[in-house]
Amino acid sequence: MNTILIAVIVLGVIGLASALILFFASHKFAVHEDPRIAQVAEVLPQANCGGCGYPGCGGFAAACVNAADEGSLDGKLCPVGGQAVMEQVASVLGMQASSAAPKVAVVHCSGTCDARPHGVEFDGVHSCRIQNMTGMGETQCLYGCLGEGDCEHACLFGAIKVDPVTRIAQVDESKCTGCGVCAKTCPRGIIELRPLGPKGRRMAVLCNNKDKGALAVKECKNSCIGCGKCVKTCEKFEAITLDANLARIDPDKCRLCRKCEEACPRGAIHAFNFPPKKPSVPEGEKTTTETSNQE
Amino acid sequence: MNTFKIGGVHPAENKLSAGSPIREANLPKQAVFSMFQHIGAPAKPVVKKGDIVKVGTLLGEPGGFVSAPVYSSVSGKVSKVDVALDASDTRRMAVYVDVEGDEWEDTIDRSATLVRMDDRKDLDGKTIIEKIKQAGIVGMGGATFPCHVKLCPPPGSKAECVIINAVECEPYLTADHRLMLEHADEILVGVQLLMRAAGVDKGYIGIENNKPDAIALMKEKTASMANIQVVPLKVKYPQGGEKQLIDAVIGRQVPAPPALPISVGAVVQNVGTAYAVYQAVMKNKPLIDRVITVTGKSVQNPSNLLARLGTPFQQLIEECGGLPEDTGKIIGGGPMMGKALISLEVPMTKGSSGLLVMTEKEARRVKPDPCIRCAKCVNACPMGLEPYLLSVASGQHQWDVAEENDIVSCIECGSCAFTCPSHRPLLDLIRLGKTTVMGIIRGRAAANSQSKK
Amino acid sequence: MNKLIVSLSPHVHSGDSIQKNMYGVCLALLPMLAASLWFFGLGAAIVLATSVLACVFFEWAITRFILKREETTICDGSAVLTGLLLGFNLPSNLPLWIIILGALVAIGIGKMTFGGLGQNPFNPALVGRVFLLISFPVQMTSWPVPGQMASYLDAETAATPLSIMSGAIATGDASLLHDLPDTMSMLLGHMGGSLGEVSALCLLAGCLFMLWRKIITWHIPVSILGTVLVFSTLLHVANPVYAMPQQVLLSGGLILGACFMATDYVTSPMTGKGQLIYGVCIGLLTVVIRNWGAYPEGMSFAILIMNAFTPLINTYCKPKRFGEVTKK
Known part of the structure; x- marks a missing residue:
């Protein structure tokens, strides 16, 4: 009888003490979550x-x-x-949902190795942000893709890769979720999230060079020189603006007529995901200019 | 013998040009004056294309308090105001001047007579600082921090002494060494001016003992000056770092950032700055030229040149025997902290203390091996940091770990990467971490001040 | 002209390398190598050669066939050093297959499983030795008498100073300690023991060489030897059953461990303060294990135990930051 009593009391006390400890611990160490x-x-x-x-x-x-x-x-x-x-x-x-349009990363640079020779050699850790600390980097252009692949390492979905031939980051649109990590990582800020567009079709200026025309010509064969021809072509829709020697296409105003692509003397404006030959573009464009190689 | 207490390394000195007297470089055909020759706000150009300028004409006015004016060092015609490649390896605003003749502004005293302090008893601290500010003098050791800002301590702190940095701890460079040997009197007047400007009556000149001739000369010249003391220092890199120098000379350690050297009562100025201060105050000559060491094992004729600011490096190297065939790297500054240049068209600026040419073989980095945790970087770090840990934290983007381990205290002296037996690019990664962490700290501060409002 | 190279500063390097450090340690071990050949002759040569070759072979084979790395790492000298240290920790009459097994454990489990050089938490040579000690206690604790130049497996064995000491403690009979060799022969190495631990003189010479070449700092050897000296003096004064301090210092693998094993870069703490803590703990543990543990030798276990604490020591022992000291 005594044994049973003692066992009950001891276990009860242990239980009570544990309960008290747990009670205080749960209050003391409670993690407040929104x-x-x-x-x-x-x-x-x-x-x-x-x-x-x-x-x-x-x-x-x-x-x-x-x-x-x-x-x-x-x-x-x-x-x-x-x-x-x-x-x-x-x-x-209690918010408004943001605009429906799904977004995709666009790399605003088309300075391939041919167009923009690598005049010096960077010897150090292969990271864009570290190469960017040297100033110009390997090429003469202060604005373009450095090609060391910081975006590639940052992307969780394997959607962006540096092309070993052109040494420019290329977006795989089928994998891109539009999360924007690459845009945050890029030390030169050349990656932008743009609306995917109908059937993935969209226009973009693939250059970030803010230097004056003459210098931009020297730096890269595919650079935007801020000549303003595209702006004139697009007078009707006013989708293209020129700021700091750099044209920019407003995706909300762009009607995908592809006239600017033709007008650009530098080949800096690219059309994404347009079918190669079918004249299915609004306003019946007949041209068969090359579409982006990013399809 | 004094030196700083934590860490340090001893790179091969390679002072190839120590025996070559300063000679004047030729005038360039075209001079390019960057508006970014100092830390702080850039200067604003005040000339336009076609303007005729003389030596000493103002080209750019300061863009703020922490800023400095830029003067023309040549006479001729402004050919354009445009971006130009400068020593930062980027294109930034600059004034191009086509050189014609060599006409000087009349206000500049070009005579060689020494003006002593006794000759100008009228000068008080304020006037001196104003003169320094107007002359556009910046820290000539390479940091290019505007000189007058250091002389105006923030409220609540008081300067106790001026320390002249004549350490020249970077390998290869000999500009300061030669300057001391050839212009000791002027430098000492400059030191006295700086002391009066800072309102202190104690001055130290810290010289590493690999320059015994300069130490002897300075000791001899200061024998009659009770308030200036020459302090010979043990050779150790980075003794020329501001904080290390203060520790070495007066044995006080500046607390971690954001504390400034003035918090321990010290104002540190380079010996070249002292010379420039003398010229500015006593000779009315703005900062338009400086001594630069053009050197390298493959350079035919390593020399110390007195060159006008704005002279392209191409010309300087040609005056020393031309660019060697097997050049792999051109460095603006010394080998430990200098910047690799991408072109020789870069013009000389106020902070150009050296131009170093390395052969391809010297220049190329060795492929890194894994870290063997030998702790040599920890023992070498003059700031008492753990470079191995910081570089790993940066490489893995663990910014919080980097911040906890005081990455912002790093002075980027390169001792860790210099000493690493595995040739790991420690400083590359630490720089990445430091800039990122500083960005995070700034962002947090901004968010805090916003929420307070 | 070639393309210019740009990189961030610094643009020069001290010229130091892993190889220089590793081969520097090997060089410091040369006097001991000579001494062990002098004392144990053929057996020493066979054991050391097997151990070094086996370690290098396993390092090469594992990087080549299991990790499938393009580059081989055998040139960096770390495998040679591991082999040499492992060999120094073995008796001169150990059969070949046990040595090879020890090398496999040292390189394979001690080092390569963690990712190779720089990643291993424990000293590989000691992992190998302790594995053998636990697996083959008989072979690993029968120590040949020095001076049998031409014998290998058939060498005559005898008790080592360490076993005499633990025998004295176990029986509580201090007179057993009179069987210990005199101090001079312990210093020179004329006693039984594993290959690399017998001649204190040669080891100390090697240690001085490493200090001079700045391969190691003084903290670890001094703190270990100092702690053992103090601790064993106290014990001896308290009870003469415990051996005299100089006998403790000169016997067994204490000096080899203090100068060459505990100072292993990868597994020792980074800061001076940390190294002192590490050294003091190793010293204490060694004496404790030697006197009251099941094994007569405690150095290897002490070092391995403290290896496990190294990351913790690194976390809590930060170097003194610049500017932290109080103003004068």
């Missing part, structure tokens, strides 16, 4: 695929809450759930 993160995670597909560029749906939910606190959900897209899910996320956070 309750909205759980709410957002609830509406996500919970596939944890990482397609959004974040570590699973929980990471994406936290990123969305942070972004909402900063005022906008731009650039946040769950590729699995698509726009529908994003609208739900936005309603949970």
Whole structure:
């Protein structure tokens, strides 16, 4: 009888003490998490695929809450759930869903090795950011792709690779989720997220050179020299603007007529994903200029 | 013998041009004056194409408090105001002047007579600082920090002494050494001017003991000056680093950034700066020329040239026997902290202390081996950091680890990479980490100040 | 003209390399090598040659066939050094196959499983030795008597100073210690023991060479030997069953371990302060294991145990940052 009593008391005391410790520990070490993160995670597909560029749906939910606190959900897209899910996320956070258009990374440089010779040799750690610290880098152009592949290492989806021949980063559009990590990584800021466009068709100036015309010509055969011919061609839609000797196509205003591509004397404007020959372009363009090799 | 207490390395000195007296370089055909010859806001060009300028004419006015004016060092016609390749290996705003003749502004005293302090008792600290500011003098050791800013301590701190950096710890360079041997009197007047400007009555001149002739000469000249002391220092790199020099000379250590040397009461100026200060204050001559060491094992005729600012390096190298066939690397500055140049069209600037030519064989880095954790970098680091750890943290983008381990204290002296038996590019990675971490810190500070508002 | 090279500073290098350091240590071991050949003759030659060749072979084979790396790393000297140190830790009458097994464990498990040079947490040679010691306790603790020049497996064996000492402690009979060789022969190495631990004089000469060439710093050897000296003096004073301090210092692998094994770059702490802590702990552990442990020799275990603590020491022992000292 005594034995049983002692056992009960001892176990009871141990149990009580443990409960107390657990109780205080759970208060003392409680991790406060924004309750909205759980709410957002609830509406996500919970596939944890990482397609959004974040570590699973929980990471994406936290990123969305942070972004909402900063005022906008731009650039946040769950590729699995698509726009529908994003609208739900936005309603949970009391925000407007960002524009539907899925985005894709575009590398604003077409200075291949032929067009832009590597006049000096960089001897050091193969990293764009480190090469960029030397100043010009290997080529004469202060703005173009350095070709060491920081974006390639940063991309979680293997969607961007430096072409060993041209030594320019190339985007694999089928894999790009538009997460924007590459754009943040690039020390020269030549990668931009642009709307994918209808059927993936879009126009972009593949140059970032802000030097004056004469210098830009010297630096690279494919550089934008800020001549303004494209701007004139596009007077009707006003989609192209010239800033600091560099043309820029506004994707929202562009009607994909491809006239600017022809007008550019430097071949700096590229059309993405247009069929090679079919005159299916609006306004019946008949030309068969080369399409981007990024298809 | 004094030296700094933590770390340090001893690279082969290679002072090839120590015995060659300073000679004047020829005038260039075209001089290019970068508006970015100093740290801080760039100068703003005040001339335009077609303007006629003389030696000493203002070309660019300072763009802020931490900035310095730029003067023409040649006479002729402004051919354009445009971007030009400069020693940073980027293209930045500059003024091009086509040289015609050699006409000087009348205000400049070109005579060689020595003006002593006693001759100019009227000068007070404020006037001196104003003169220095107007002459566009910057730190001539290579850091190019505007000189007048250092002489105006921020509120709450007080200067106690002026330390003259005559260490020249970089291998190969001999410009300061020759300057001391040939212009000791002027330098000493400059030191006195700097002391008066900073409002202190104690001056030290730190010289490494691989220059015994300069130490002897300076000791002899300062024998009658009780308030200036020549301090011979043990040869160790990076003794010329501001913080290391203060530690070596007066035994005080500047706390971690953002603390400045003034927090321990020291104002450090290069010996070349002292010479320029003398010329500016006593001779009314703005900073338009400087001594530069053109050297390298393959260079025919390693020399110390007194060259006008804006002279292309191409011309300087030609005056020393031309560019050798097997050149692999051209460095602006010394081999430890200098910058590899991509072209010889780069013009000389206020901070050009040396031009070093390396053969391809010397220049190429050896392929790195794995880190064997030998701790040689830890023992070499003059800031007491752990380069092996910082480089790994940077390489793996662990910015928080890098920040916790004081990566921002790194002075980028290169002792770690110099000493690494595995030839690891430690400093490359640490630089990447340092810039990134500093960006993160700035971002955080900005966010903090915003949330306070 | 060729393309100009651009890179970030510094543009010069001290010219130091892994090879210089590794072969420097090998050079420092030469006096000991000569001494072991002098004392153990043929057996020493066979054991050392087998150990070095086997280590180099396994390093080459593993990089080539298992890791499939293009470049071989045998030229960096680390495998040679591991082989030499492993050989120095073995008795001169050890059969070939045990030595080869030891080399495989040292290089294969001690080093290459972690990714090769620079990645291993434990000293590879010691991993090999301790593996053999635990697996083949009989062969690994029968020590030939020095001076049998032409014998290898058939060498006559006898008790070593260490076994005499532990015998004295076990029985509590201090008179057993009179069997120990005199100090001079212990210093020169005329006693039983593993190949590389007998001649303290040669080891100290090698250590001085490494200090002079700045291959190692003084912290680790001095702290280990100092700790052992102090600790064993205290014990001897307290109870004469424990051997005299100079006998403790000169016996077994203490000096070999302190100067050559504990100072291994990869597995020792980075800062002076850390190295002192590491050395003191090794010294304490060695004496504790020798006197109260199951094995007569504690050096290898002490070093391996402290190897495990090296990352921790590195985390907590930071070098003194510039500007941290108080103003004068």
